[in-house]
Structures are given as C-alpha cells and as structure tokens.
Amino acid sequence: MAAIDYRSAAPKTGFSLQSIVGTLVAWNDRRMTRASLNRLTARELDDIGLTRGDIDAVAYGNLIR
Template identity: 40%
Template sequence: MTAISLTRASASTNASQPNFAVRLLAGVREWNELRATRKALSALSDRELADIGLNRGDIGQIGR
C-alpha cells in the first residue's frame, strides 16, 4: 500500500515573495496601462503633443 503525503513545505520560505500568479497579473496590468497610454498619446495631434513636451518619436519610448 502506498501513502501520499499532503503536507507542504514551510510557508515561510515563500512568505516574502509574491506568488507567480500575482506577479504575472501585475505585469499584465502594467503592460495594459502602458498600451492604453501609448494609444491615447497616438490619438493626439502634433500640436497637442508639443504642448505637453512630446513628439511622435517619443511615444514609442513610453514605458521602456
């Protein structure tokens, strides 16, 4: 007969690090916010971009 252990390793080893799913979700949220920002900036005219101190070439650099 085989016994299966259902105990886990000590939780204290991972307590200081967020788990993979949390980090992944945070990364997706950040990527989406940057995508939305670049999309909104792309919709502005050249004059509106100049008013906030940007030009079209700067949009691609947002978030890098």
C-alpha cells in the first residue's frame, strides 16, 4: 500500500510567528531607547557624547563614532 502525502504544495510566504515577534521586539527596543534618550537633558546627552540629532541613529544602531 502506498503512503499518501498530505503536505500542501502552496509556497511559503516567508512570514512566521517567530519573525513577527522578532520584529515587534526590535521595534519596542528602538522605541524604549528613543524614549529614554529623549528624557535626558542636553547636558546629560553631551556628557555621553550625543546630540538630539543622534538619538534615532543610536536607536537603529547606525551611529558610528
């Protein structure tokens, strides 16, 4: 007797629960980083070598010094 394969022939879309959760976690990390840095005064930002314009770059990990 032959085995019957019930797997779908539909192509995978590339989305998975793991990728969705990972995207949400990364978004939340960036949001929290921006919020924390925006609460600092200009003097406190200067103490750590940043300006207000650097905050988004820091949140996305694109700041190169």
